[in-house]
Amino acid sequence: MTMTAHETRKHLLEYLPAIYQEPEESRAPSLLGRFLTAFERLLLDFLWSADDTDARGEGIVIDDAPLEKKVSDLHLYFSPEDTSEEFLPWLASWVALSFQPELTTRRRRRLLARIVPLYRIRGTRKYLQEILTLCLDAIPTVNDVALPAMQIGTHSTVGDDTCLDGGPPHFFHVQLVAPKMNASDVEVQCRLATELIEFAKPAHTDYELEVISRQMQVGIYSTVGLDTILGPPAS
DSSP states (O other), X not given: OOOOTTSSOOOGGGGSOXXXXXXOTTOSOOHHHHHHHHHHHHHSOSOOHHHHHHHHHTTOOOOSOOHHHHHHTXXXXXXXXXXXXXXXXXXXXXXXXXXXXXXXXXXXXXXXXXXXXXXXXXXXXXXXXXXXXXXXXXXXXXXXXOOOOOBTTTBOOTTTTOOTTXXXXXXXXXXXXXXXXXXXXXXXXXHHHHHHHHHHSOTTOEEEEEEEEOOOBTTTBOOTTTTOOSSOOBO
């Protein structure tokens, strides 16, 4: 069986010259050994649960891990999946990323883990699609195909594909599919999507946001302010 580092208790007294390691006549731990125990708790990696229980019984508060344990776990602070929740914003600042308040901790971790490779394609349709997918509960689709001008027999169906002068330049369309969300959830998703699009899109572009969600059905989705959506909101 492999023995881990903390299964064998270390003593600072063992690192001192032999004269300081001699036990007292009563064979009890020396005063110096007992004095160094406090520093051992603060510095050395060991299973201190029993000692901590005794200390708390005496009214001593011990909540920190030993320094040696902190150093051995230091690499975890730089992992989006393993670092503590309160450390995430600081770690995100290393890659010029700030989190929207609506993002859950799970989505913050996913976004932080993926953002650096995505910077290579920043300003593209795929970049925006990936950002929205990582951050939203709704299913996003980004379409930047320009609308062609009207052509009889090709693009001439009124209300479908007719555009006299073609689509506006530098324009894209974002569609969010949210079939199982109520009105309040859809509103949150719209607000979050707008913030993300404004953050991710090139400055010279414009867009349309469309949300497809469940429509009002009397007796099924008809509670005003809860799950009633008269039409797909767009901005």
